[in-house]
Amino acid sequence: MAVRTLVVACALFLGMCIVTNGVPTDTPHAFCKIVWLFGVPCEQVSMAIVTQMKAMGSYKLGPVTAALIQANHTSAVGQIESVNFTIISTAMSTGCHVEGSSVSAFWFSLFDNGTNYCNLHNVIQGSGLTKAPGFVEFTNEWLCLGVGLSACK
Ligand SMILES: *[C@@H]1O[C@H](CO)[C@@H](O)[C@H](O)[C@H]1NC(C)=O
Ligand SMILES: *[C@@H]1O[C@H](CO)[C@@H](O)[C@H](O)[C@H]1NC(C)=O
Ligand SMILES: *[C@@H]1O[C@H](CO)[C@@H](O)[C@H](O)[C@H]1NC(C)=O
Numbered sequence: 628m629a630v631r632t633l634v635v636a637c638a639l640f641l642g643m644c645i646v647t648n649g650v651p652t653d654t655p656h657a658f659c660k661i662v663w664l665f666g667v668p669c670e671q672v673s674m675a676i677v678t679q680m681k682a683m684g685s686y687k688l689g690p691v692t693a694a695l696i697q698a699n700h701t702s703a704v705g706q707i708e709s710v711n712f713t714i715i716s717t718a719m720s721t722g723c724h725v726e727g728s729s730v731s732a733f734w735f736s737l738f739d740n741g742t743n744y745c746n747l748h749n750v751i752q753g754s755g756l757t758k759a760p761g762f763v764e765f766t767n768e769w770l771c772l773g774v775g776l777s778a779c780k
Contacts, residue, residue: 666722669714
């Protein structure tokens, strides 16, 4: 029963399995991974994410391709996190699957009050993509340290 539920969850969240395999369990750095689904084309999603990060002064954009948006984020306490948005087209041309990943650079930020969650969530929230048709955000404490404690500003 439990196994069946897991398989169904994997299928539902298209790629959750990829995400969970990517959890850096061998590093003590705080991290967060989130999966989003949007019922709009990936070009539109990608453009909204890049535009939003440019508008938020705390992000420094790195290389941007159709498949991967890389950036560094500097938080209020001066610590730096590496942030990635991986863009994956779904079988339906009108759908887009995005995997967000944020990792703190320093070990001392292991309990970071959800900083890594907010780094990712705030971009999607600010871009207005949370209002896109079919919007789903999926994560949990296992994928995203501190998500339960987060109070994103
Ligand atoms: C983030 O900062 C690190 C360390 O300064 C640097 O090596 C890396 O290239 C930066 N990444 C991006 C996406 O700007
Ligand atoms: C972002 O992607 C680059 C290139 O694949 C990788 O080296 C880096 O570790 C990733 N950063 C995060 C936070 O996942
Ligand atoms: C986390 O929150 C607590 C209580 O609000 C605060 O004292 C602490 O400095 C915060 N830590 C970070 C890394 O922001």
